[in-house]
Amino acid sequence: MKVGIVGGTGNISTSVVKLLQERGHDVTCITRGSSGALPYGVRHLSGDRNDLDWFVPTVQRERFDAAIDFIGFTPAHGAASLDAFRDVGHFVQTSTVTTVGQTADWLPITEDHPLRPPVPYAVDKVALDRMYQAAYLDRGFPATIVKPSTTYGRKRVVRQVGIDTRWIRRIREGRPILRVGEGTALHHLLHVDDAALGFVGVLERDSTIGQTYFLVNPQPMEWSDIHGVAMDVLGREVEQIDVSAETLYQLDPQRFMMVPGVFAKNLLYSAEKLQRDVPEFRPVVSLHDGLADAFEYLQSHGLVDDVPVGDWEDRVIEIQRDARRRILEG
Template identity: 30%
Template structure:
């Protein structure tokens, strides 16, 4: 079986790439060549946005599966249809579970949950891209499968709710130093984290699977945690107690408008998934990596790579300032109430 991945070296796709090769797939990766191609894969160096160049590179090639991990908009998918409609028996689009209705009307999400996210443009673009594919499936029989990952992490990613430009390591540093850590809301909303090796098991099981044609499916763990628990588990992996400071999500977004999508339109809401569909399509699928195991491995991996440990003084100052302002506001209100008594 022969597959082409657009991308193939990111957090999600790298784990899929590794497992597909292990299972005997003849795998080609199409990317710009900025990262080394994993062993066992063949490289096609091209920029997917250069449609003519990609078409020339792929001339005469046919695949059982083409999977695009890096398309985000309807125009990206329209380009993919032009490039791959006649070259594959299955086209897999990696969408996003953030496309599901926000705020949700029910705590558990199924694949039939409406797609609407008024807070995050990224999610709306993914919805529009899905609509293009669904139309192509209805009108021309394009053999599509749509996959919606939720919050997926691996050994090169420590998952947290939000961070600064330097990534999540600064939060690890704050926990190590005993500094308070910001948590949105009261920290009790439910969230699902999925290790990329578990995601890969579901994804590879969909590849070349005739039952998956025309289907949309999310691939997630069944482990559901509160954000308080998530940060406590990270603290346990570091051998530290986490000093949690809860701050209104609305206030955080007012302070940092860039958080509207990823926080207000995603991580501030409950994310609990019905995984019966992926288990029906891929009967062997089960997520086995607990978060406490996965995050401990990720932290140990970061500690072996000091060059990954990006400090972020600006985000550190942001956290300190928000905590200071919240304490100051509370103190002022207490003083005014005492004056009025």
């Protein structure tokens, strides 16, 4: 197939582009050209999707057989894509499990669960998803909605208090790291190469059109264990210091926006529907191997941030330790 990718150099999309090539598809990426190089053999259309005078006619001229939008975030993006890809045979919209919200009516959460988006990002994703669903029902626009949970790889590693690389440096230097509560919240971490199996499997099947799928690792883990695997990879064990999600949010609501309602919660999602419809979606990258590859790449490319003196994490740890001492001393 001739496949158009809006994006293509991001966390998940890099692996998707690679797998599409391996399966013999003709891939074109539509990007601004500022986020990274594309693999040899991938065509590049350089431009801004927000420039509708460029985006819509450029995409229409390509006559793609199928497309995936990795950087559709707002209803305005949806309106443009519905116009630009109006003749496409299959269109996959990248959404997020965060659209479900902070509380679960049942576990594991399935795709028919009510949506209660907790942050503006998720609110916009819900509105965008509904545009595509309405277009499918009203005029047969061939849309599929894919909702990944947390993914990781060479471009992004995750710990319970958020997305950064300083924790790699902290562990290497033997400095403690934070966890929320006792780190017992279960979370789905999916390697980007495994995520690609889901995206490409959905795109290659007409039977998935009109459907919504959670794209998650069927085997969730506790955050304290996830951190433990990272320590094993790095060859050094450090103390995990407990802190409440509310404390972090009050410290910096923007930085820790996702902590109280996502990273601190047991929000377990079902992979059953995707595995039923895309049988080859069987994650094979172990957390140990995935983190080892990501850490090595980040380190060798100078992408692991330094930890400054008086780092925010050191300050929080000092406060937590002082409070614990005071309690124990009575």
